[in-house]
Amino acid sequence: MELIENLVLVFVAGLVTALATGIGALPFFFVDEFSDRWNVGLWGIASGIMVTVSLFGLVDEGLAYASGGFPTLMVGGLLAGVALVTVSDRVLDGVDLGDVGHHDHDHDHDHDATDVQTDGAGHDHGEVALEAKAFAEGDLKKLVLILGILTVHSFPEGVAVGVSFAELGLDGGLSILGFSVPLLAVFMTIAISIHNVPEGTAIAIPMQAMGLSNWRMVGAAVFSSLPQPIGAVIAFAFVSWAEAFLPFGFGFAAGAMVYLVATEFIPEALETGADLPNRGYPQLLAGLAAGVISMIPVLYV
Template identity: 60%
Template sequence: MDVLGKLVLVFFAGLITALATGIGALPFFLVEDVSDRWNVALWGLASGIMVSASVFGLIFEGLSSANGGSLTGVVVGLAVGVALVVVSHRIISGAEVNPKQYEEANFKKLVLILGILTVHSFPEGVAIGVSFADLGFEGAPEIAGFAVPLLAIFMTVAISIHNVPEGVAISIPLHAMGVSKWRMVWWSVFSSLPQPVGAVIAYYFVRTAREFLPMGFGFAAGAMIYLVASEFIPEALEVGEGLPGGGHRELLSGLTAGVLLMVPLAFI
């Protein structure tokens, strides 16, 4: 597969995760509301999958991808990944996007919104791109004739699952505004469009400068783990405030299911 073909495949994987955000709007085609219990469980499932994929996939891969210096690279990458998320959040502090603004935005405002969303979801795209670093190498499972790393498959699925409850969260205020169901799907997908772009950039970088591959794996893992701790779990607990036990039971059940689902990644 030529370079352009590989970039297209990586972009397509990122696009799949973006489209998965639109799935979060689909329940509103069937019901008027999505229960908080299911929302919390989905956030927990996504968190468990993301942390497991980061530890069993990205970090383990980073430690085995280079020479003896790979540990230092992974650790440095972890620190940089966390730092990026922290700095990004400070940059957009006070500029959080309310989905209600989507329908009311003019072109300038949409550009601003997309910029904020890029800062918010770019690390997830980076994780996808880095996981494709060994694309085309022998021994990888084949999909449609392409040798795709197993880690890339797991990471694409993990981020797609995470994006579903995010799509639900975006669709709830739009539904309350009376926005049409298909437009809710579009705006949900729109919120994750930076992911395929981030995936292509990260993939191209780690393939061009393979000596930085351990750092790239650590960077993606650090960003993902910190996002889970600082955003996903707090979001789940906020949604579950009105549930018995504050939603902790549903969150723990989802986390456990997510971890168990990804444990095989450590042994493959």
């Protein structure tokens, strides 16, 4: 029974990160445009938090569990995390989403979908545009395909949440709903939630251009992160079942997250801020600094 309760808690934490993606679409209930400065700053904050938590939280935990002080499993996990993100990117690059799920009655909409290939700042988001089109048409087959692709893309973030709960129930955590929740888990959940907000905005922008309702934009944004609670539960169940592989799990999550920050979050922030003064570097650096500084109290708890 305790295991089931723990799995439910981890799933809820993953679900929180998914719901946070929907927050990125909420501003469109009130305004027509969402500031690129805000987006760049959020990318920076999320990046700063995740790198800090990964290096000084996940890696430290992995070293602590390494047998004999030799972190072979943790190093292997780091490399595996980087490899998963790299392979995922290549798999996604090799999938031609534009030709999947089209039917004869879709032809009237083809022009609309191909026109909306940017997120308002000149960014190429064909995947986002296809998701908007699938929601607009209610194309179940296409939505299932997109969910499968998003699973590959979002799984490392869910794994990071799940692994961060490895010490759930042990002394020293925060008391939340009767559970002793590790500080690392709290801040990893917050970090990924913050990252998901501008991601939700990027998804909502082309949907707004297609004339979709506000609530459909929120639903699509949340839909894009649904794999995260699933990945969180799988990762937590694995490290709970095979405690000897904890160093690998911590290393895997750290490697995936740092690599994601370096290859996706930072480039996305710079692309979003391309039209800002100084190409958005001040907002990005300010966000990074804020993310790192916010973690300093955690490092000394």
